[in-house]
Amino acid sequence: MDASTHQFDFDKEVDRTKSHSDKWDKYKGQDILPMWVADSDFQSPPAVIEALQERVSHGVFGYTHASETLTDIFVKRMKTKYNWDIQPEWVVYLPGLVCGLNIAARALTDEGQTIVSPSPIYPPFISSAKFAERPLVKAPVKLAEGRWMPDLEEAEEQLSGKGGLLQMCNPLNPGGTVYTREELEATLAFAEKHDLFVCSDEIHCDLILDGEKQHIPFASISESAEQRSVTLMAPSKTFNIAGLGASIAIIPNAKLRQRFSKIKRGIVPGVNVLAFTAAKAAYQHGEAWLQEQLCYLAGHRDYLMQEINALPSMKLEHIEATYLAWIDCSDLPVDNPHRFFEKAGVGLSPGLDFGNRKFVRLNFGCTRKTLEEAVRRMKAAVSSLA
Structure with a gap:
C-alpha cells in the first residue's frame, strides 16, 4: 500500500502503562518490553472509539441484549468474507472466547469421552479438558513443508473409541498456519471416523497476512462439518477490543446449540452494552482500518x-x-529461552505454556519502533553467548 494512501497511524506510540493493562503491568517498573499476551498496542478503529463515546454520552448502562442489526451485520460478514451462509438463530453471543472453549468441552462430551487437542497450542485448549474432567489426547503439531500442522494420525491410536471432541485452531495459535480446504476435509474425515464433534477456534480468522491465503471456516466445508461443529469467532483480536469481551459461537445444529446454551445458563454472564457497541461499529465500519493493519503487520512479519x-x-x-x-x-x-530473553529486556510468552519449553512466542502487534528495539535486545543477548 502506498504511504500516501494511509488513513491510520499504526506507528503512533500510545502509553498503556497507566491503563491497568495486563500486558504492560506484568513488567511494571522494569525495563522489559512486553511482547507476550495477544493484544496489540494499536488504538482501535476511529469508528469504534466514536461509537463508544456516543453510547457513553447516553449515560444509562442497564442490562442489554444483542441488536438484530449486529446479528444481521455478522451474518452478512460471514457470507461476504467467507462465503458461508449462516442463519441468525445459529449465533450465540459470549463475553469471551475462552468460556466458549470451556462450555464446548462440557456440552459436546459425556463422561469418559475423549478430547483431542493439538499440542503445542493456546493454553485454554488444554485446561478446558482438565476443567471438564475429560481424558485429553494430544495431536503433536509438527512441521510439514514449512507449516505447522497437528498430526492427527499420531493421536489416533490413543483414542478410546467412545467418541468425544476434536479441538482445532484455525489459524493456528501458535504457528500461524491457515488450513487449506484439503486439510479441513482431512480433519472432518478424522472427526467422522472417530465420532467426534469439533470445536473450531477461529478468533484470528481476520488476521491473514498472506494475500493469496483465504480463511475457510471449518463448518462451511460440508453439511456434516456444519452439523457436528461449534465455531468460535470474535472481533477482539482483529480490532483490538479484547478487554471489552464480545465473542460469538456459531452452532448450526439445534441440539448442540441447546446443550451449549444449557451449560452456559446461570454461569456465564451476558455480553455488556459497550462490548456490543464496539463489535457492531468494528464489523460495520472497520474494514479499511483492518486492511491497513494487515499491511502493517505483514511488514513486521517479514522484518x-x-x-x-x-x-x-x-x-x-x-x-x-x-x-x-x-x-x-x-x-x-x-x-x-523465556527467562534468558526476559533478562535481556524482552518479555515473551514461554513456550512451555503452550507445550514446548524450547520455543517462545513473540507478539508483534506493536509499533515498528518497539519491534526493532525488541529485536536489537534479542540479538545482543544471543551475541553475548558466543
Missing part, C-alpha cells in the same frame, strides 16, 4: 523473519496469519 533467521541458533517459520511469532530456540545454548 522479524529476516532478523530472527539471521541468528545462527534460532528459527522462525513463515507466519501465514496472526501477529504471533512461534520462535524455535532449540539450538540456543540456554536452559530456559
